[in-house]
Structure formats: structure tokens, C-alpha cells
Amino acid sequence: MEESIYKNTHIKNIINVSSNPNLTNDKRTISWTEFLSKGNNFELPQINRSPKDLLFISKTGGSSTGEPKNVMLNDNDFNIMVHQLLNSDLDYSVGDKWLRIWSLFSASAAISSSHLALCAGMVNVLRKMPEPQNFAKLFMEEKPNHLCLVSALIDLLIYSGLTKDDIKSFIKTAGIGGESITPQFEKRAKEFLPTYLGYGYGCTENSSSAVMRMNKETAISGTIGIPLVKTTVGIFNPDTLEELSYNEEGEICIKSYTQMIGYYNDQKLTKEVLKQHQDGSTWIHTGDLGIINEKGFVSVTGRIKRFIFVYTGEKVYPVVLENIISEVPGVIKVSVVSAPDKNHDEYFVPTACIVVDKKYNTEDVRKKVIEACRNKLPNYAFPQDIIIKEDLPYLASGKPNLKKMESDIARGMELAKKIHIKL
Secondary structure, eight states, X not given: OHHHHHHHSOXXXXXXXXXXXXXXXXXXXXXXXXXXXXXXXXXXXXXXXXXXXXXXXXXXXXXXXSXXXXXXXXXXXXXXXXXXXXXXXXXXXXXXEEEEOSOXXXXXXIIIIXXXXXXXXXXXXXXXXXXXXXXXXXXXXXXXXXXXXOHHHHHHHHTTTOOHXXXXXXXXXXXXXXXXXXXXXXXXXXXXXXXXXXXXXXXXXXXXXXXXXOSGGGOOTTSOXXXXXXXXXXXXXXXXXXXXXTTOOEEEEEEOSOOOSEETTOHXXXXXXXXXXXXXXXXXXXXXXXXXOTTOOEEEEEESSOOEEOTTSOEEOXXXXXXXXXXXXXXXXXXXEEEEOSSSTTOXXXXXXXXXXXXXXXXXXXXXXXXXXXXXXXXXXXXXOEEEOSXXXXXXXSSBOHHHHHHHHHHHHHHHHHHHHHO
């Protein structure tokens, strides 16, 4: 890897921060101690730079389109986001330990899990993502005070055999982000965590979070919390840009001081997401559907582009099915994806991919899922198949890889069709 970096990039030096600084003979690679010594008696040059200049290019997860986008962020995005988090009601103290295992190319990891920790005087522990069976061991080795993970990693702790008593002496905040949380997962997390389940909602285009459960008072089940300091969240009609009232569903839009510069080399897409409204201000159009209640709590109800257009002409929103299925005892993970309609060519139907708790009988859970869907859904929204999986596939961001599930199902159906024709 070292040889490839020097050969294929403009990198001049690599700083080795591992416990063994003598892993190479290349003089361009230096230890952390050597790096610090180079700062002795060194005067920093005058830097002619604006806090609005490009600082960082972050990749989005690509969960909805399958293609990550490159988001340009500046110094203000990093620093103002940190100030917003530090001025929220979060239990951060100098000397606390923050565990970070996400890739630094994620804005949330770079800002909320690294820059924030350092600005707050915390110890920022950087560890690579372990194998699933080793995550609980790593967690107990580090004993972090703060961590922000995806729900799949929280579940690894829950099902590892650890208890609330095992972690209550060190955990102060535990948050998740990057995906929606189901009622069933929230119940598991509440029983396991000694603190409330924090939840951050935002997007890379806003640098990180815009809405958060920042204390027990804002950790209301069914909502994602309240907007951060100096952040405005509104619900708008995506076609007319008219602002909607309390409890009216529309597109979640964000006005903040941490908006992206734009997408790298893509002005067209930038204009589709950063839109100027009638009041003259620029809002981020998230593509998510949601509501705000009279107390200012925000709820996500679906995604504008994430729907399945079925044969009868209706739209089916996967998040509705996921919420119903997740409440069935024994279901620990669920993703509803689009699959080819077996009865109508060129149309699609919802298909549910679920992971079942090993304590439950798989076929019993399948029957209860079918029963729950029949009781609560119209016929056109009923899932075509219930696929039991050992685990869901995930993107590098930790979000479920919806595109992979859809392609696997389509490939399986095509293979089954060929076998049937051959027979």
C-alpha cells in the first residue's frame, strides 16, 4: 500500500501512527514522534485563505441511487457544525473518550466523530472496522464514553451477550445516524443502553446533523428530535415550494450555516438540491418526506424518490412496510426493496428482506409477517415475497445496500425462469 501511494499520488510523506513505527525502510515514511519534532522552532507561513474556501470533499452513502456523490465542504461547515453540537444539550466533557470506526471520507465521521471530539478536548480513538464477531471485544477494550454508529453495530453489541450493567460505568452518549430506526430496534436499544438513544438526522449536503435527539426530553419515540441551534427545518411542497403547516406531510428542507458549497463538477445537480425560496434564502432539499408537530418535533415518513410504482397505478413507500414488519416479534432487521412483478412484465412490487432472531422459528416469523401485512396493508402494497436472510448487505457507510438486494432478487428470478423453461 505504501509503495502504491508514493507511486500513484502526489503524497510526499506518510505518517505512521501505529504502535510499531518501524514497519518500513522508506525514509519518506516517518513516525508520529518524528512528525511532532519537525514542528520545533518552525514558524507557520501566512495563510491567505477564506473560511469559505474548499476544505474537504465528502462522499455520500449512495443508498438511494447506488452512486455516491462528491460533496464540497468548507472550514465554516466544519467549525459551525461543531459549535452547534457543543451548544446543544449533549453530555460532553474534556478528557472523554470518543470511539470512531467510520471512514474519514464520511462527513459525519470527519466532523461529528473527529473534529468535534478534538475541539471539545476529548480523546479521539481511531480504530478500523473489525469483523462483526469481534466488535463487542473491541468495544469493551476501549470503553468509550461516546460513540455514533449505525443500528447494525448497536445490534452486534445487543446480541453479543453484553448487558446494560456491563457498559453503564462508561457510556455517556450513544447515537445512530445514516438510516431510519424501526420501533422494534428502538425498543431493543432502550432495554440495552444505560442512556437514551440519540439519533441524528441530516445529510452530507448539510455537513452532518440538522435534527437531533440531544437529551431525554427530545428522545421521543416516533420522532427524530428537534433542530440544532441556528438550524431551521421546514416542510415544503416539493413542486410549488409552498411551506406547509403542522402535521402536513411534505419534503423536509434545511436552512443552515453549514450548507455545502455544492457537488464537485456537477452544477446541474447542485441547483436541484440547493434551491432559493420566495423569502430569498437557500434551502437544502433532502428528498425525504416528513412532518413537524406543534411542539417542533420532526418525523421522517418516507423518501420522495424511494417508492415502488405498482401495476395498479399506486405508489408504495417501503418505509411504511418496514415499520409494520419491524414490529413483528423475532424480526431484527428489515429492508423492503423493489422486485420485478411476476404477473405483470415491466412493473415492480415490494419484496421484504428480513433477518430473524435465532431464538425464533423462522417459518413462524414469516407467517406472522404475512399476517401483519394483510391486516394493515391494501392488496396492492402487500409484499410479493418475504425473503429470510442471514444478514443484510451494507454499503461502506453502514446503510443497507438496497441496490444489491434488488439485483440479487432480479437475478434469482431470472435464473428460476430459465430453469422452469428448460424443465
